[in-house]
Amino acid sequence: MLLKQRIKLFQTFLAHPRHLGTSSPASQSFKKWYQNLWTTERTNLPPYNHFTQIGDPILRQQAAMVPKEHIDSPEIEAIVEQMVKVLRKFNCVGIAAPQIGVSLRIIAMEFKGQIRKELPEAVYQARQMSELPLTVFINPVLTVTNYSKLKHPEGCMSVRGYSAEVERFEEVKLSGLNQLGTPSEVTLSGWNARIAQHEMDHLEGKLYTDHMDRSTFACTCWEAVNTKSGRVEIPFYK
Numbered sequence: 535m536l537l538k539q540r541i542k543l544f545q546t547f548l549a550h551p552r553h554l555g556t557s558s559p560a561s562q563s564f565k566k567w568y569q570n571l572w573t574t575e576r577t578n579l580p581p582y583n584h585f586t587q588i589g590d591p592i593l594r595q596q597a598a599m600v601p602k603e604h605i606d607s608p609e610i611e612a613i614v615e616q617m618v619k620v621l622r623k624f625n626c627v628g629i630a631a632p633q634i635g636v637s638l639r640i641i642a643m644e645f646k647g648q649i650r651k652e653l654p655e656a657v658y659q660a661r662q663m664s665e666l667p668l669t670v671f672i673n674p675v676l677t678v679t680n681y682s683k684l685k686h687p688e689g690c691m692s693v694r695g696y697s698a699e700v701e702r703f704e705e706v707k708l709s710g711l712n713q714l715g716t717p718s719e720v721t722l723s724g725w726n727a728r729i730a731q732h733e734m735d736h737l738e739g740k741l742y743t744d745h746m747d748r749s750t751f752a753c754t755c756w757e758a759v760n761t762k763s764g765r766v767e768i769p770f771y772k
């Protein structure tokens with residue numbers, strides 16, 4: 535099944551959950567049934583093609599575990615594919631399902647080799663960055679394996695246009711299921727450990743702004759705002 539078809543299937547489920555449930559017009563009053571259809575109708579349904587932004591209640595919910603029996607489902611496959619698509623479209627290094635409007639415990643991370651060319655080598659080294667192939671976890675569990683803390687500037691696509699220094703543990707172990715539903719485990723250090731901790735926070739309804747060094751919170755384009763007399767826009771699409 536194509537990604538588009540799978541997403542459509544998931545969206546139909548979200549828009550009209552009762553069509554797939556046990557309730558039927560016969561078990562309710564016609565008015566209630568009709569109103570339910572009307573109130574659940576929405577125009578732009580998740581999984582989104584954009585990042586949800588701070589303020590959206592979905593970013594504050596504790597995400598639900600993906601039920602064992604649904605791990606192999608086309609709906610979960612579609613959500614994972616959409617997450618990877620959005621991650622790459624916005625050229626970022628990590629994404630959690632609530633960021634595309636789905637409150638489930640799924641994260642995806644990828645640190646491409648080309649990023650090294652885009653950053654000063656000193657920054658790459660200081661932040662202990664290293665390549666990370668696409669890594670997807672369903673129902674991940676994080677264990678800290680090195681409690682030393684590293685403090686570096688961090689951003690989030692759900693707090694678009696800002697960054698702040700955040701302390702993170704130096705090394706962590708992630709375990710869970712990969713996108714094929716196979717048990718998987720990975721130990722990450724430096725920047726990749728930071729990405730993992732950041733994405734795991736999203737599953738708990740936490741954002742980096744909750745534990746950042748508040749005095750370092752900055753608009754990433756503050757200099758451009760001055761040089762362009764304020765004519766700078768932060769896009770929420772791409």
Ligand SMILES: [Zn+2]
Nearest residue numbers: 690691692732
């Ligand atoms: Zn984030």
